[in-house]
Amino acid sequence: MREKYLLHCPGCGRPFPDRYTLDCPSGCDALLRTVYRERRLILQDLPGIFRYASWLPVEGRLRIDAGPVSYTSIGLARELGLPDLTITFSGYWPERGGRMETCSFKELEAQPTVLRLREKGAGVLQISSAGNTGRAFCQASALTGAPVVVVVPASAADRLWTTVPSPNVCLVTVDGDYSDSIAFGREVCSLPGIVPEGGAKNVARRDGMGTVMLDGTLFAGRLPDAYFQAVGSGTGAIAAWEAAERLIADGRFGSRLPELHLSQNLPFVPMVRAWEAGRRTIVAEDMPDAEASIARVSADVLTNRHPPWGVRGGVRDALAASGGRVYAVTNGAARSAGRLFADTEEIGLDPAAAVAVASLIRAVEEGLIGPDEHILLNVTGGGYQRAAEDLDRYPVEPSLRVRAGEAFAGDLRDAVRGWLAEREVAVRA
Numbered sequence: 118m119r120e121k122y123l124l125h126c127p128g129c130g131r132p133f134p135d136r137y138t139l140d141c142p143s144g145c146d147a148l149l150r151t152v153y154r155e156r157r158l159i160l161q162d163l164p165g166i167f168r169y170a171s172w173l174p175v176e177g178r179l180r181i182d183a184g185p186v187s188y189t190s191i192g193l194a195r196e197l198g199l200p201d202l203t204i205t206f207s208g209y210w211p212e213r214g215g216r217m218e219t220c221s222f223k224e225l226e227a228q229p230t231v232l233r234l235r236e237k238g239a240g241v242l243q244i245s246s247a248g249n250t251g252r253a254f255c256q257a258s259a260l261t262g263a264p265v266v267v268v269v270p271a272s273a274a275d276r277l278w279t280t281v282p283s284p285n286v287c288l289v290t291v292d293g294d295y296s297d298s299i300a301f302g303r304e305v306c307s308l309p310g311i312v313p314e315g316g317a318k319n320v321a322r323r324d325g326m327g328t329v330m331l332d333g334t335l336f337a338g339r340l341p342d343a344y345f346q347a348v349g350s351g352t353g354a355i356a357a358w359e360a361a362e363r364l365i366a367d368g369r370f371g372s373r374l375p376e377l378h379l380s381q382n383l384p385f386v387p388m389v390r391a392w393e394a395g396r397r398t399i400v401a402e403d404m405p406d407a408e409a410s411i412a413r414v415s416a417d418v419l420t421n422r423h424p425p426w427g428v429r430g431g432v433r434d435a436l437a438a439s440g441g442r443v444y445a446v447t448n449g450a451a452r453s454a455g456r457l458f459a460d461t462e463e464i465g466l467d468p469a470a471a472v473a474v475a476s477l478i479r480a481v482e483e484g485l486i487g488p489d490e491h492i493l494l495n496v497t498g499g500g501y502q503r504a505a506e507d508l509d510r511y512p513v514e515p516s517l518r519v520r521a522g523e524a525f526a527g528d529l530r531d532a533v534r535g536w537l538a539e540r541e542v543a544v545r546a
């Protein structure tokens with residue numbers, strides 16, 4: 118093919134060019150995938166994520182040097198009796214080269230997403246988030262100037278900060294929960310010129326996250342036998358599976374898919390329950406007392422009620438294809454895993470990453486993995502303390518405050534249109 122990549126639908130098998138396309142034009146219930154012209158991974162001499170630009174759905178690059186950082190664990194590896202443990206760290210840890218200043222792997226999603234949208238000329242991004250994702254997109258906006266509309270529950274607004282000013286973020290706070298923010302965000306996208314970021318359907322987001330598997334594999338020279346990650350939507354896990362398939366097709370790194378070991382935080386563990394019950398869809402009984410359960414987890418970024426579970430090419434398929442496992446982790450186990458990690462590796466973790474470490478400890482205790490296996494631990498966030506010591510912090514101030522259930526009409530609509538007009542973004546109606 119002449120193009121750098123095409124999109125491919127695993128449902129109907131059709132290939133087609135990318136126009137910031139999120140869904141199969143034939144209406145298949147499947148996650149589109151990128152198919153790159155280069156079957157062999159060609160590394161670029163660029164910092165951060167753009168080292169892997171030949172397997173990202175973008176033509177250019179951003180001048181941002183944040184990317185995943187891989188190293189061989191000594192302290193944690195010794196503690197767990199795992200001599201072949203690679204840690205791939207996303208967060209702020211300058212001593213190791215970790216330069217994600219908002220401290221989570223969501224920056225891996227935000228960078229190629231912002232660039233893909235710019236290259237496709239598709240408009241202004243809208244993101245609904247309760248935390249790390251929103252912050253990562255605010256930072257990408259701050260560093261590139263890309264306008265973004267971020268909708269969050271009012272209670273999560275203090276999580277939105279950047280390390281340089283972000284004049285092109287329109288922050289909308291909704292006086293309600295995450296679902297209210299998602300609903301309002303959807304309405305904002307009715308304004309021509311504003312496009313939904315797309316979540317798991319967005320191939321830039323998945324291929325950006327897939328760089329963790331690329332980095333860990335390149336570092337070790339081979340695909341891992343087992344891969345550990347904490348999941349909320351599971352987008353990162355799908356991305357790891359897809360990246361591993363590309364690396365197998367490349368031919369230089371092994372021929373066996375890594376087993377995916379995916380963890381959630383009790384008491385909110387819908388994917389664990391659906392997997393154990395053998396269900397293709399997540400049902401209400403997988404989320405008993407959802408609201409109360411969500412309030413009790415220590416890693417609330419893992420509490421997604423609508424993960425891409427049963428969709429073709431989704432999390433369930435990734436687990437099945439890789440012979441994977443799921444773990445339900447208590448707050449107590451996550452906290453002590455976080456402490457062990459800080460003691461042995463000398464960096465603090467995001468509570469979600471501590472859940473993944475707890476699952477690794479459990480896998481060792483239960484003999485599910487052994488000392489002869491090569492393990493990749495995806496540390497999805499950390500270094501908040503280090504970042505607070507080194508970096509400036511700019512809170513993102515709300516442009517609009519909305520009540521739960523309030524319609525996107527009248528003054529609210531005019532306010533967003535006015536905000537876009539100030540940035541000379543054309544809105545037709």
Ligand SMILES: Cc1ncc(COP(=O)(O)O)c(C=O)c1O
Nearest residue numbers: 348349350351352353469497498
């Ligand atoms: C630090 C961290 N780890 C893990 C996850 C889970 O990622 P995903 O929603 O892609 O499964 C998140 C989600 O926000 C996160 O912020």
